[in-house]
Amino acid sequence: MNWFGVMPAMTTAFDEHLQVDHAFMQRHAQWLLDHGCTGLVMLGSLGEAATLAFEEKVAVLKNMVASANGKAPIVAAISALSTTEAVSLAKAAEDAGCSGLMVLPPYVYRGDWREMKAHLAAVFRATPLSCMLYNNPVAYGTDFLPEHIAELAEAHKNFHSVKESSTDVRRVTAIRALVGDRLKIFVGVDDAIVEGIAAGACGWIAGLVNALPAESVALFHLAYEGKTKEAFELYRWFLPLLRMDTLPKFIQLIKLVQQELGVGNARVRPPRLEITGEELVETKKVIAEAMKHRPKIKEAAFASVAMR
Template identity: 65%
Template sequence: MSPWNGVLPAITTAFNADLSIDHGAVRAHVNWLVSRGCTGIIPCGSLGEGATLSLEEKVALMRTVVGAVKVPVIPGIAALSTAEAVRLAKAAEDAGCAGLMVLPPYVYSSDWREMKAHMAAVLRATKLPCLLYNNPVAYRTDFTPAHLAELAAEFDNAAAVKESSTDARRVTGIRALLGDRLALGVGVDDCLVEGVEAGARFWVAGLVNAFPDESVRLYDLAMAGKKEAAFALYRWFLPLLRLDTVTKFVQLIKLVQQEMGWGHERVRAPRLELVGPEREECLRVLREALANRPAL
């Protein structure tokens, strides 16, 4: 099964009251997502609060997800140092993961020579197919189509790109330069329809954690070219999908999950649970969406 198709939830990480990982809740959640049509699972990403998880916790989380589902598991590989990213990549392969989502360093950001060296070290460390994660908004590192072409030319296991620049033109730019060499995916929730129209073929999604039925349906309609139906569902979904594109996206999505009966709004510091007007506005958006929720 190719991991580069369909809806791939970047899952939140469920925490117990003491903020240890709630592995039982994780197992139940990923099973539910797969039962609703999701085609893979991505733990340890930004939405999964990967920056607050130790290496040991990440490996334990990977093993929990691999043991829970039969679809590809593609963990985020992100670390402060290249050496730790390499250790994490090797551990993911040992844990039975099907691929890796490789991030640039998320604190130190410099020039392409250094960023390429980091990515190359991870790609050399594993035989698994790798999803190259471009998110200049969050990480201040921009993998241009030319940069992606360099990695694709040198590493056979550079297999796909998660394009999260929020610019749908990047998808067409990558296609123009690389053809079908890299599978293309949309990495922000509120650019799915535009990305598919430009040539993307999978969706690394966030609000899917609470709304898998609508997410899978939207993806299917977009891929089938049913534009009118896709935009009707998209129009309803966009206020929720936009929660994925702001600084407190983790808190917002976890709150929505909690309200929908899947998970808890607990987050690890430095994040704090939402309070006051921010929390009320999120709940207002959710209430309005539920009041007008379309039949699928």
């Protein structure tokens, strides 16, 4: 498992009956990998994991492992209400052929550090798979401080990476100050990627990449290679779209961008509903304005991606 580069937090596509559209997801995955994405993260927040049954999650993982066909690792996000269910999902991900796990705190219950440490330890120990910790205090209310992360790194040899989504880029340097290069740090919010790389991050769990992989991969590499002027030119263009990743309706918004660009549809499972009215009009204006000034980056047409 190589924790590096742009790894999409893939959306889960639904058909007109709101059932998982596995055929589309296979095609989408191949298109993302063809644009230089280095892995695929399934069943995360953007993947609407909370609306999927256990069996649906396993089916998604198996399909993505088959779709990648060894080209890139598939990472399973492990989120559940209980530690028992999280452990079961981790084991199912290993059985499905996944290469890594992205481990979340338990849904709903916001425990203290003793409880959260026990939860993470159970998942880390459930398989030998390489693990990433997902820290998102804004969304989940549980904050894994740099000191907590250092303690976990000392205790678990298969803990290799952190997805840092606190929105505070200083966390990247704080973690590195404690653990050095022991952990690979990924930025988990789209509108902090350039700053995060400057602070020492080496990867991006990205959202808008689902619709714009060429631009996302180009932005990452420009920033990582220290091409500051070119990176900020592309970043300025991209930011109105990247900021959609930080809003409460980020799933609806990113899926709408996919639909507007012809690489998916806007369907979401309840309790989420597709955006409508003035909100829809204004969002489409933002997308249209961005597309009017879209930079010239080599883009493989989605329709040309053959089913393999």
